[in-house]
Amino acid sequence: LFAKEKQMVDAFKGSLITKQIAAADKRRDKAIVGFHTIIKGLLRHSDPKTVAAAETIEFRIRSFREEIARKSYDAESTAVEIFVDDMEGAFADDVTTLGLTNWIEDLAVAHNDFQTLFTQRNTETAARPEGQLKEIRRQLDLVYHGMTRLIVACIMVNGEKGYGPFVKELNSLIAYVKGHDLHQTKTDIKDVDIATIPDQVYEGKPVVVLPEVYYKGKELVFATDYEVTYKHNDRVGTASLSVHGKWAYKWKSVTRFIIVEPLEKGGAPL
Numbered sequence: 001l002f003a004k005e006k007q008m009v010d011a012f013k014g015s016l017i018t019k020q021i022a023a024a025d026k027r028r029d030k031a032i033v034g035f036h037t038i039i040k041g042l043l044r045h046s047d048p049k050t051v052a053a054a055e056t057i058e059f060r061i062r063s064f065r066e067e068i069a070r071k072s073y074d075a076e077s078t079a080v081e082i083f084v085d086d087m088e089g090a091f092a093d094d095v096t097t098l099g100l101t102n103w104i105e106d107l108a109v110a111h112n113d114f115q116t117l118f119t120q121r122n123t124e125t126a127a128r129p130e131g132q133l134k135e136i137r138r139q140l141d142l143v144y145h146g147m148t149r150l151i152v153a154c155i156m157v158n159g160e161k162g163y164g165p166f167v168k169e170l171n172s173l174i175a176y177v178k179g180h181d182l183h184q185t186k187t188d189i190k191d192v193d194i195a196t197i198p199d200q201v202y203e204g205k206p207v208v209v210l211p212e213v214y215y216k217g218k219e220l221v222f223a224t225d226y227e228v229t230y231k232h233n234d235r236v237g238t239a240s241l242s243v244h245g246k247w248a249y250k251w252k253s254v255t256r257f258i259i260v261e262p263l264e265k266g267g268a269p270l
Contacts, residue, residue, distance in 0.1 A: 001143060005136045022221045024114040025073065028080065031107040033210075035100065036061050040201070042098055053094040060091060073118060080111050189215055189251050194243060197257035206234040207259050213243055236261050 039061060042054035064083045087095050087104045095101055151170075155163050195212035208230065213220045220226055226243050233239040236259050245251040 001136055001140050005133065005140065008133050008136065021073070021114065021117045024110070024117050025076075026221065028107065028110040028114050029210075031103065031110050032061075032080075032083075035103045035107065038100060038103070039098070050098065053097040056094050057087075057091060057098070060086060077111070077115060077118070080107075084108050084111060189245065191215075192220075192243070192245075192251055192253050194241075194253060194255045197241070197255065199258045199260050200239075201262055202236050202259045203262065206230065207239065208233070209241070209257065211241060211243060211255065213253075233259065235259065 036058075039054050039057050042050055043058060045051050045054065060083075064079060084104060084107060088108075095104055151163070151167065155167075193214040195214070197209055197211060200207045200209055210222055211228065213222075213226055222228070225246060227246050229242045229244070231240045231242070233241075238256055239259050240254055240256050243251075243253045243255070
């Protein structure tokens, strides 16, 4: 029963569409980050009209990125749709003034690609034999309780002598299973490559930058393959970023990046 359960769980985790969705979401995120990066640069433009348009867009982007922080795919997709509608509607004149219409078009395409895959994954999931997994786990429960009743009966009939060591070992195994996911095998890896992080501008709040992480030439996926923590990212100077392996990967790497003053406060041009 455990072998059957593991086979089905592995099938769920190994969905090719799930991996494609993660890649599509990253393309969508890159389009948003790229758009925002250009906007921040245009805030220092010499043309007041350009600066005014950039400030308007910057305000909307900040609220948008707060909306999608740590949200599910469904919630993030809703926020992206609203954002694209705003950029093509209420903020269209500002986007045109800044010459960034193509960025919004690219974001819309990336979002549509993501939605197509997400809908396909939902269809695939709905078609899976969910009931089989539940039935296997129900049978596991029955077998487990049957075994414990048999052990208790043996002890009542024959006495505790001879069963003590076995029961003690069984209880320790049960405690281990409760504290660990036995279906998840972590790969202890080394030589993870983190792309160089360019200097970041301090804007009065902690600087959060998502690194590009590679293992043997394969780009790992944030939140799926690794998590990130920061130190000293709330001030001008040298900040550090720790990347921790997640799920299938086990490792920790630390890299550093520089936070500089804004140009108007004497910071060096990027």
